[in-house]
Amino acid sequence: MATLSISRLFKRFGSVEVLKGIDLEAETGEFIALVGPSGCGKSTLLAMIAGLESVSEGEIRIDGMLVNSVAPKDRDIAMVFQSYALYPTMTARQNMTFGMESRGVPKAEQEAAIKRVASLLQIEPLLNRKPGQLSGGQRQRVAMGRALVRDPKLFLFDEPLSNLDAKLRVDMRTEIKKLHLRVGKTTIYVTHDQIEAMTLASRIAVMHQGAIQQFDEPQAVYDRPANMFVAGFMGSPSMNFIPGELAKSDGRPAVAIALAGGETATLPLSLSPTLRPANGKVILGVRPEHLFRYDPNLKAQKAGLAMLTAPVEVVEPTGAETHAVLKVGEKEIVGRFDPDGAPRLGELMALGIDMTHACLFDPETQALIPQAAA
Amino acid sequence: MSAALSANAAVRSRAVLRDKLAGWTPRLAIAPGAIASLVYVFGFTLWTLYISVSNSTMLPTYKFVGLKPYFDLWSNERWRVAYGNLFYFSAFYVVLSLAVGLALAIAIDQRVKGEAIWRTIFLYPLAVSFVVTGVVWSWLYSPDAGIEFLVRSLGWHDFTFRLITDRYTAIYAIIATGVWQSSGFAMALFLAGLRSVDPDLVKAAQIDGAGPMRIYRKVILPSIAPIFVAVAVVLLQFAIKTFDLVVALTHGGPGISTTFPANYVYDLMFQRGEIAVGAAAAIMMLLALAVVLVPYGLWTVWRSRGESAHG
Amino acid sequence: MVDATFDLALDSQARGESLRYALRRIAIYAFLGLFALIYLLPLFVVVANSFRELPEITRNGLIAFPQSFSLGAWPKAWAHYCVAGTCEGIKRNFFNSLYMTIPATIVSTLVGALNGYVLSKWRFPGSETLFVCIVLGVFMPGQVALLPWAYILGALHLSNSVYGLILVHIIQGLSFTTLFCRNYYVNIPDDLIKAARIDGAGFWRIFFKIILPLSPPILIVTVIWQFTGIWNEFLFGVVFTGGTEQPITAALVALATSQMNAHPYDVASAAVMIGAIPPLLIYLFGGKYFVRGLTQGAIK
Numbered sequence: 001m002a003t004l005s006i007s008r009l010f011k012r013f014g015s016v017e018v019l020k021g022i023d024l025e026a027e028t029g030e031f032i033a034l035v036g037p038s039g040c041g042k043s044t045l046l047a048m049i050a051g052l053e054s055v056s057e058g059e060i061r062i063d064g065m066l067v068n069s070v071a072p073k074d075r076d077i078a079m080v081f082q083s084y085a086l087y088p089t090m091t092a093r094q095n096m097t098f099g100m101e102s103r104g105v106p107k108a109e110q111e112a113a114i115k116r117v118a119s120l121l122q123i124e125p126l127l128n129r130k131p132g133q134l135s136g137g138q139r140q141r142v143a144m145g146r147a148l149v150r151d152p153k154l155f156l157f158d159e160p161l162s163n164l165d166a167k168l169r170v171d172m173r174t175e176i177k178k179l180h181l182r183v184g185k186t187t188i189y190v191t192h193d194q195i196e197a198m199t200l201a202s203r204i205a206v207m208h209q210g211a212i213q214q215f216d217e218p219q220a221v222y223d224r225p226a227n228m229f230v231a232g233f234m235g236s237p238s239m240n241f242i243p244g245e246l247a248k249s250d251g252r253p254a255v256a257i258a259l260a261g262g263e264t265a266t267l268p269l270s271l272s273p274t275l276r277p278a279n280g281k282v283i284l285g286v287r288p289e290h291l292f293r294y295d296p297n298l299k300a301q302k303a304g305l306a307m308l309t310a311p312v313e314v315v316e317p318t319g320a321e322t323h324a325v326l327k328v329g330e331k332e333i334v335g336r337f338d339p340d341g342a343p344r345l346g347e348l349m350a351l352g353i354d355m356t357h358a359c360l361f362d363p364e365t366q367a368l369i370p371q372a373a374a
Numbered sequence: 375m376s377a378a379l380s381a382n383a384a385v386r387s388r389a390v391l392r393d394k395l396a397g398w399t400p401r402l403a404i405a406p407g408a409i410a411s412l413v414y415v416f417g418f419t420l421w422t423l424y425i426s427v428s429n430s431t432m433l434p435t436y437k438f439v440g441l442k443p444y445f446d447l448w449s450n451e452r453w454r455v456a457y458g459n460l461f462y463f464s465a466f467y468v469v470l471s472l473a474v475g476l477a478l479a480i481a482i483d484q485r486v487k488g489e490a491i492w493r494t495i496f497l498y499p500l501a502v503s504f505v506v507t508g509v510v511w512s513w514l515y516s517p518d519a520g521i522e523f524l525v526r527s528l529g530w531h532d533f534t535f536r537l538i539t540d541r542y543t544a545i546y547a548i549i550a551t552g553v554w555q556s557s558g559f560a561m562a563l564f565l566a567g568l569r570s571v572d573p574d575l576v577k578a579a580q581i582d583g584a585g586p587m588r589i590y591r592k593v594i595l596p597s598i599a600p601i602f603v604a605v606a607v608v609l610l611q612f613a614i615k616t617f618d619l620v621v622a623l624t625h626g627g628p629g630i631s632t633t634f635p636a637n638y639v640y641d642l643m644f645q646r647g648e649i650a651v652g653a654a655a656a657i658m659m660l661l662a663l664a665v666v667l668v669p670y671g672l673w674t675v676w677r678s679r680g681e682s683a684h685g
Numbered sequence: 686m687v688d689a690t691f692d693l694a695l696d697s698q699a700r701g702e703s704l705r706y707a708l709r710r711i712a713i714y715a716f717l718g719l720f721a722l723i724y725l726l727p728l729f730v731v732v733a734n735s736f737r738e739l740p741e742i743t744r745n746g747l748i749a750f751p752q753s754f755s756l757g758a759w760p761k762a763w764a765h766y767c768v769a770g771t772c773e774g775i776k777r778n779f780f781n782s783l784y785m786t787i788p789a790t791i792v793s794t795l796v797g798a799l800n801g802y803v804l805s806k807w808r809f810p811g812s813e814t815l816f817v818c819i820v821l822g823v824f825m826p827g828q829v830a831l832l833p834w835a836y837i838l839g840a841l842h843l844s845n846s847v848y849g850l851i852l853v854h855i856i857q858g859l860s861f862t863t864l865f866c867r868n869y870y871v872n873i874p875d876d877l878i879k880a881a882r883i884d885g886a887g888f889w890r891i892f893f894k895i896i897l898p899l900s901p902p903i904l905i906v907t908v909i910w911q912f913t914g915i916w917n918e919f920l921f922g923v924v925f926t927g928g929t930e931q932p933i934t935a936a937l938v939a940l941a942t943s944q945m946n947a948h949p950y951d952v953a954s955a956a957v958m959i960g961a962i963p964p965l966l967i968y969l970f971g972g973k974y975f976v977r978g979l980t981q982g983a984i985k
Contacts, residue, residue, distance in 0.1 A: 047879075050879075050883060051883075052879055052882065071396075071882075072883045073882065073883060073886075077883065078883065079880065081876040081879070081880060083876045084876075085874065085876035085877050085880040086880075087877065087880075087881075087894075087895055088899065089895075089898035089899060098881070098884050098886070098894070099883070099884030099885055099886075102884055102886045102887075102890060103885045146880075146884075396887060396888065399887070399888040399889070400803045400807035400809065400888055401803075401809060403888065404799065404800050404803040404804070406796075407796045407797075407799065407800045407819075407859055407863070408800065408815055408819065410856050410859060411818070411819040411822055411856070411859050411863070412815075412818060412819070414822055414825075414830065414856050414857065414859075415818060415819070415821050415822045415825060415860070416818070418829060418830045418833040418834075419825070419829050421832065421833045422829045422830075422831075422832055422833065425832055434832070474720075478717070481713050481716055481717050482717070484713050486713060486714065486717065492717055492721065493976075494969075495724050495725060496720070496721070496724055497968075497975070497976070498728070498965065498968055499724070500913075500968070500975065501913055501964040501965050501967065501968035501975070502917070502961055503916070503917030503918075503919065503934050503960070503961070503964075504917070504919065505917070505919050505934045505938055506917075506934075506937065506957055506960060506961045507727070509937060509938070509941040509953070509957060510727045510731055510957060511727060512941070513730070513747055513948070513953075514727065514730065514748070516948075519742070519743070519746050519747045519948070520747055520748065523746040523747070523748075524746050524747075524748040524749065527746055527749075554723070554724070558724075559979065562976055562979050562980075563979060563980065566976075566979075566980045611824060614826065615826050617827075617919070617920050618919040618920065618934075621919070621938060622938055636826070636920075639828045639831070640828075640831075640920070640924070643831055643832065644924060649832060652831075652832075653832060655828070656826065656828035656829045656831070656832075657829070659826045659828055659829070660825070660826055660828075660829050663824060663825075663826060
């Protein structure tokens with residue numbers, strides 16, 4: 001049975017509809033990431049799962065039991081907050097036992113739980129310190145300890161890493177992943193950082209304006225985004241969108257895009273679109289890592305290869321790779337290139353595009369146009 | 375199986391009921407205090423308002439007589455003097471307290487040594503009752519033993535300092551004493567404000583070549599303009615409620631020259647047995663306060679809305 | 686303000702500059718010193734005169750270097766002086782003020798904290814409006830409450846008693862204490878409350894275990910302001926009590942105005958000191974809390 005099951009969930013604040021018909025399921029042991037920009041409703045959804053916000057319409061079930069009107073303390077959940085929310089006047093140990101005390105758990109059990117969790121998170125030396133005496137990463141671990149001590153059915157994380165600096169964030173991300181592998185609890189994790197979602201989750205729910213845009217495994221969301229919002233949100237630098245038109249090249253399906261000076265480039269598609277949008281206009285989506293310096297020798301090896309020339313406007317070396325902005329017609333596109341042989345500023349570059357991963361979107365609905373082998 | 379399920383359901387519905395009751399705890403907890411406050415703020419005001427349009431004299435009687443008590447009030451010379459005093463006093467008191475407070479704050483802000491001592495000295499009147507201040511200053515103002523006596527004993531035998539015994543100048547004694555009491559308060563708030571000015575702004579102005587006077591006038595003071603307004607509003611409030619100081623310093627005298635509205639209210643209600651007219655006077659005081667506070671309240675709301683709109 | 690440093694020996698403009706600088710510093714200290722004298726003068730007069738003999742005061746004036754010393758004024762003021770009909774000094778009034786101020790301060794602060802907690806952490810429809818309505822009491826002039834209180838205290842048989850004043854000051858203090866506490870609690874992160882709810886803590890457990898332990902800063906400020914305000918209050922003291930039931934502020938006025946011919950400056954000074962010392966002591970020891978309350982409260 002699914003640990004968490006949400007059906008047709010709506011949330012309204014007065015006349016404002018913040019969540020519009022959410023359907024979500026989490027199987028036991030899954031790590032579900034709710035990701036989206038601020039204001040998309042993900043934190044509200046989490047609060048409703050926790051019981052901190054009421055339900056306007058729809059059902060939330062934990063282990064099959066309807067919990068719409070059940071108080072947070074009775075839902076058998078634990079939550080880790082962005083601001084850690086550690087009780088400042090209590091020691092780390094007291095922070096973790098506070099909930100057990102409120103529920104009347106016997107002292108012996110409390111001690112056992114503290115021991116178990118403290119060794120799991122390696123926070124034994126910190127137990128008698130107050131939050132003010134702990135570093136950011138230590139506080140986060142104590143906050144997780146407070147959640148783990150409950151041994152709940154469901155773990156809820158509300159942007160737990162947003163308050164940490166970049167390096168610490170990466171370290172803590174790995175710790176959370178290791179923790180999940182060890183403890184294996186069903187987890188709902190809210191974040192606005194798509195990298196966190198990609199690295200941690202078994203399934204990602206991308207949210208925008210109160211609705212789930214796509215709910216699938218990370219690689220599927222990345223490779224086959226359901227619409228332009230998901231395509232642009234996941235991946236950094238984000239996917240390039242180039243307007244064009246369906247065309248044919250040597251009898252094969254292709255996309256024609258406008259270059260500078262009225263010219264067009266026709267890029268052959270590796271698959272064929274199964275739907276034809278109105279007047280053939282499409283938006284071609286190509287990720288920056290699928291751009292490279294065109295080498296004529298490669299054409300024989302790679303199947304879905306296309307080429308066009310474009311001027312290089314900005315070059316940004318990052319060490320491991322070099323990002324470059326090129327002008328294609330009216331649009332600027334970003335590519336990730338090998339530092340050896342990277343584009344040079346002002347160069348009119350021969351750009352190779354790996355079309356096997358390219359996506360096509362309908363300009364009006366912004367939805368992905370499904371493709372199949374020709 | 376179904377018995378267990380229905381027992382389960384019964385437990386859950388009891389839990390739901392318990393949680394619903396628990397949801398009322400906050401409201402129940404605040405109820406006593408909230409009700410008391412609301413009765414105080416609105417009930418008392420309406421009650422006094424009603425008395426002010428009734429024919430009460432010594433004791434409340436509730437026959438409605440319209441605005442007659444208000445006409446009686448305004449036809450009384452003592453009230454007119456009191457109201458006039460209020461305006462006169464408020465203007466001087468607020469402006470002078472702001473000026474002295476600002477001057478002291480700017481002086482202390484010049485990185486003087488012993489800042490904590492200066493602050494303690496200027497702020498201690500805040501801990502002192504207006505009554506104590508009034509009593510002590512009345513001694514200082516008295517010709518027989520106070521300032522006049524001192525200056526005469528130093529050699530100027532013809533010196534007179536009859537501020538407080540002259541019906542035309544007694545009001546200045548009240549103003550001066552009030553400023554003495556309250557400018558420390560203004561100073562403390564201005565000092566906090568001066569300290570909170572963005573230092574980068576000052577540095578930019580210095581690089582632009584502005585001298586200290588200009589920096590103060592054009593950069594620093596405008597940044598703390600809201601504090602001016604806040605302090606002025608609080609001081610006006612104090613001014614309108616002036617009672618203790620007058621009783622202790624001059625008793626409203628000489629004659630009736632330093633009567634204030636609050637003093638006259640007391641007089642009407644508890645010494646002349648004219649509580650309807652007294653209530654009317656109290657309502658006039660309330661109106662004066664409303665005239666000051668309502669625009670200020672609206673202005674702060676308007677300003678914070680504007681700020682949040684611009685982000 | 687940034688001061689430039691100049692090399693005096695080499696630069697005549699620098700010499701002029703440093704002279705101007707020195708003059709400016711002298712002017713600032715002179716200005717501050719002058720005002721400090723004006724501020725301290727009354728304090729000096731009262732303290733000095735409470736230790737001088739009355740004939741000497743009459744001879745040399747109030748503002749003079751003490752040329753006599755006597756402790757006699759103090760016991761007289763405390764226990765023997767005749768004020769408003771009785772000759773018991775102001776001892777009774779001092780204790781009246783104490784019995785009135787301490788309970789009223791404690792109760793109004795605690796209820797204010799509870800109110801602030803509810804209004805900031807357990808919002809409900811209308812809670813913001815309720816807050817504004819409660820806070821209006823801070824600005825209300827006491828005159829509007831005189832008649833209603835007179836009636837209520839009479840009906841409760843509390844006129845002319847300390848208990849009546851305690852009730853008055855509690856109810857009137859609620860507006861102020863609720864304002865201060867609520868503005869302070871608003872800055873406590875809501876996430877703390879959410880975490881506690883998930884941990885199973887209810888309304889009261891959260892208040893006692895989480896909110897109150899975080900409250901000492903605001904409670905101290907509130908207690909200091911309430912104590913000072915209630916102790917120094919005059920209008921209600923003089924209206925609702927008389928004679929030996931009066932708080933010390935009213936007694937002081939009676940004492941200072943009951944003179945026939947010779948002002949008993951020595952006894953009166955001692956009496957003023959007795960009345961002014963408690964808040965002054967609190968100010969001297971808790972000064973920074975005073976200022977904190979100012980900056981928090983006046984600029985909402």
